[in-house]
Amino acid sequence: MNDRRSKPREFLENCLGERVEVALKGGDLVRGEFKSFDEHLNLKLEDARKTKNGPNDRKFKSLIIRGSNVVFISPPV
Amino acid sequence: MNDRRSKPREFLENCLGERVEVALKGGDLVRGEFKSFDEHLNLKLEDARKTKNGPNDRKFKSLIIRGSNVVFISPPV
Amino acid sequence: MNDRRSKPREFLENCLGERVEVALKGGDLVRGEFKSFDEHLNLKLEDARKTKNGPNDRKFKSLIIRGSNVVFISPPV
Amino acid sequence: MNDRRSKPREFLENCLGERVEVALKGGDLVRGEFKSFDEHLNLKLEDARKTKNGPNDRKFKSLIIRGSNVVFISPPV
Amino acid sequence: MNDRRSKPREFLENCLGERVEVALKGGDLVRGEFKSFDEHLNLKLEDARKTKNGPNDRKFKSLIIRGSNVVFISPPV
Amino acid sequence: MNDRRSKPREFLENCLGERVEVALKGGDLVRGEFKSFDEHLNLKLEDARKTKNGPNDRKFKSLIIRGSNVVFISPPV
Amino acid sequence: MNDRRSKPREFLENCLGERVEVALKGGDLVRGEFKSFDEHLNLKLEDARKTKNGPNDRKFKSLIIRGSNVVFISPPV
Secondary structure, rough: OOOOOOOHHHHHHHHHOEEEEEEEEOOOEEEEEEEEEOOOOOHHHHHEEEEEOOOOOOEEEEEOHHHHHHHEOOOOO | OOOOOHHHHHHHHHHHHOOEEEEEEOOOOEEEEEEOOOOOOEEEEEEEEEEEOOOOOEEEEEEEHHHHHHHHOOOOO | OOOOOOOOHHHHHHHHHOOEEEEOOOOOEEEEEEEEEEEOOOEEEEEEEEEOOOOOOOEEEEEEEOHEEEEEOOOOO | OOOOOOOOHHHHHHOOOOEEEEOOOOEEEEEEEEEEEOOOOOOEEEEEEEEOOOOOOEEEEEEOOOHHEEEEOOOOO | OOOOOHHHHHHHHHHHOOOEEEEOOOOEEEEEEEEEEOOOOOEEEEEEEEOOOOOOOOOEEEEEEEEHEEEEEEEOO | OOOOOOOHHHHHHHHHOOOEEEEOOOOOEEEEEEEOOOOOOOOOEEEEEEOOOOOOOOEEEEEEEHHHHHHHHOOOO | OOOOOOOOOHHHHHOOEEEEEEOOOOEEEEEEEEEEOOOOEEEEEEEEEEEEOOOEEEEEEEEEEEEHHEEEOOOOO
16 A cells, blocks of 8 residues: 655656646646756746646746745646 | 554554545645655645545646645545 | 643643644634644644534544644633 | 833743733734743633634633734733 | 944844834734844833724733734834 | 846845835835845835835834845835 | 756856846736845846836836745746
8 A cells, every 4th residue: 555655855856857737826837847946846947838727828938936836746647 | 531642744654555635725625645745744646636615626647735735634534 | 820831732732632623724623632743733633523614514534734724722611 | 211121031921820812813812811832932821712803702711822823912901 | 325234133122112113914003112022023012002004992001012923113203 | 147146135235325115015115224134134224214006105214124024125226 | 858957046047147037926027137146035136127917117226036025037938
């Protein structure tokens, strides 16, 4: 029943290079290629798009998201 | 009257592998298989569904929830 | 006039095994059997009910409440 | 002009055993007998009443108030 | 151009014994005699009055204001 | 392309004695002579005016602004 | 798949001297020349413009943005 406990950080390491979805406080969703993160869960994404419960509204070549604003991080289904 | 004091973290360790319900600030509920957590109560779930006081609206293969957004964690009744 | 100063944590230790009421930020009330707590005031309750200023709406076999959401903890009158 | 600087904590020590009024974030007022406090300004009151800008609505034999919710503490006039 | 740098704490030390105005998060203003403060900017005032953008509504013999609620502190003009 | 990296604190040191504008959470703007600051970005201003998206509404001989309420600090254009 | 992991701070170092866009809590956007930052992600920008989901409304010769208000930082596309 208990699988290999990939601690959240190990899991994030494994997501590097993949496209992920990041939900922010306030409802924004950012999808992009996950490039790096640090101990505060500050995240670096590339080729990213920010949507707010609707069609894509903003594109970013790259951006740093401050960890304190992150609700969850997920590789798209 | 005082039972074995399974400290919250021991309790969470015992929930690993089980399906749990996580209530987030703002009212979202996420149900999924509890895979791991760290000292900040960042949680990793798999095969998860996020609902907002209504029918299931989002599915996730896996996701990391940032601990600061968590209100409570519970194995479903 | 000054009684034995049971520091808040000693008081909480003495409440273990009793039914307590926990008020959360946002107005939720959770009543349940108080099983354990840690240094962050993360609380573990069992046989718990969550109400929101009205009739009982949710039951939980057990749940961990994140300390940062707690407003007060009280043994019912 | 500068009186004996009773640091806030010394002042709180001197209030132990007295009835105090505690204002919480969100507007609740709790009056009760001040029994103890800790380094996080978590407070223990007994024989307490919680009001919300109106007639008394809740009584508590005893309760622990989490320090982060406290706005001010005062011995009633 | 650069005057004697009275660091904020030195300035507060110099205000002890004077009447000050304290603005709180949420818009409350408290005027009173400034008696002491600690490293968290918890403040002790005496002979204080709390107003909310209107006529004085509450008097306090003395009160401790929790530092995290303070926006600014000022000796009245 | 990369100029001398005047770290934010060095920059603030250089602003001492000048009139600055401080934007606070909630929309208030305070303009005044910048006298000092500490490691928490608590700021001391003199001869200050507080406005709220409108004509000047409050004057202060001097005031301490708690750092946690500050959004940005800028020497007026 | 995993590129050189330019940690968020390395990435920010590489952005120094470039024009960046900074999104703040509450919806403000500030564009300006990125001059420096510190360990709290306090940012110094020059020749900056602040907009609030509309035409440019404020210009700044230079400003320090307090890190806790930052949501994301991005070099414009």
